Amino acid sequence: MSSFLYPNFDLSTLALLASAAFALVHLVPYLLDTHGLRKYPGPFLAKFSDVWLGYISKNGHRSEIVHGMHQKYGPIVRLAPNHVSIAEPDALSIVYGHGNGxxxxNFYDAFVSIKRGIFNTRDxxxxxxxxxxxxxxxxxxxxxxxxPHIRAYVGNLLRQWDRLFDLAIKGQSGQEGEGWKGQGGRLWLDCLPWVNYLAFDIIGDLAFGGPFGMIEAGRDLANVPTNQEAVMNNYGSKTAVDVIEIPAIQILNGRGEYSMSMGVLPPSWRPLVCHLPWYRQGQKDVKSLAGIAIMAVSKRLQNPTDRVDLLSKLQDARDSDGNLLSRExxxxxxxxxxxxxxxxxxxSTCAIIYYLARNRPSQIKLQKELDEQLGTEDELVTTGQQSKxxxxxxxxxxxAMRLHSTSALGLPRVIPDGGFSVLDQFFPAGTVLSVPSYTIHRDKAIWxxxxxxxxxxRWFERDQADIQKTFNPFSFGPRACVGRNLAFLELQIIVSSIMRRYDIVLESEDQQLSTREGFLRKPLSCTVGIRRRDL
Structure with missing residues (x-):
């Protein structure tokens, strides 16, 4: 009896049984084809398993590879057993539009850390x-x-670059690790870290009442509490908090890659996969990034102020029942x-600088517009009113946002009860659809x-109605980015101020903008040579 209940299998038999079970789990759904997706082309492995999409997501070039699949197979491509990518501009309003249900x-579940926020709320x-x-x-x-807060930190950045430029033209270079040098009458530096410092200091000021101090320090830094739970439970307390300094930008990048690659895997896999070494580091990044917000909010609540910023507006906000937001x-x-x-x-700032440095006629034309419209007064930073x-x-x-497509991947949506049709193709309830921004931003019929x-x-030459329905840097519909007005204002002020102040070139004509994609598609570096313009 015992041998019947507990048979003795050797390792080869166990491996064979495991393989057979794995094959059945993935083959049976394909054969049953409950969502009617078998007719759509795509990578062979993607028809049976989420492994293909998980693999390309983890490797950091998902949007480019999916774009290649669309070039090979056409506008409709199966990316996973229950996920179809539709690379047609007309699909945007159908998949992401108001009232479609x-x-x-569950991709968004992988982005929850403290509590569900507006980005990862699915209900x-x-x-x-x-x-x-x-x-x-x-x-x-x-x-x-x-x-005024945006302009202040852009001014800080320009003063830092001016200081380094003055040193550079004297033939000086930075110490090891500082990443700048003077050569040929220009200051050479990687602009990516600096625009990261700028963006973090701006949002630190707007969201939490004070910058992280990255521009002034010239490095990636932020403080997190050693005991996050204790700080959350004692918001507003004057009790001293033990903190450690962490590289916020590096951790933000790690968190994006982890959450995106985890999100494409089936929920049943995630508790197992998270124990793998690479994913364990990703979990640490998620916790550390949450710690930055916890620390910043705590610091702000310890020092109440009448200043109007994003956090003060959140503190005053009430829901439909008149309730304030909880601490979480x-x-x-x-x-x-x-x-x-x-x-x-x-x-986006890094990509814009790169493309303008690479395309000198466009840079010169922009600088001509800036000079004509803004004059030559010695003003460091362009105002939002001027940028209009x-x-x-x-x-x-x-x-630049079309080509670089910071938010490049197709954001997944689950079709509601009753299903709906896209491009004359009916998809039943429960099917996951997405429209890849990277690919529709390269639709030759539009662009x-x-x-x-x-x-x-091309923005003055192409049909504006076609452009409006295709250009998708901030997503579309009721789940579109709520901060798009602020984001575009920042870009207007930052880019106009930098290009008005400096002439910028690349190291070589064939220099490429290398990227890696987590949830967002990020440049890895962008070395440029800057010279102060004579206005």
């Missing part, structure tokens, strides 16, 4: 409640109030602001045959 998929009613609380914070009227809700939304307000701005008179500036920004060229002029 589609929900965020429609809960999202509507949170959006009502937060959206007014980013209205055009509110954003104007933040402009307040911190979760502050964390969302920290991530969204730093990462997207710095990545700069249409070519907007075209330069938009063209022209030279889709890989940086050419701001």
């Amino acid at each position: 589609a929900l965020k998929s 429609r009613h809960e999202h509507a409640r949170k959006r009502k609380i937060i959206s007014h914070i980013f209205s055009q009227k509110s954003v104007v109030e933040f402009e 809700d307040l911190t979760a939304e502050a964390l969302t602001l920290l991530i969204a307000g730093s990462d997207t701005t710095s990545n 008179r700069l249409p070519y500036l907007d075209a330069c920004i938009n063209e 022209g045959d030279d889709v890989e060229a940086y050419r701001p002029e």
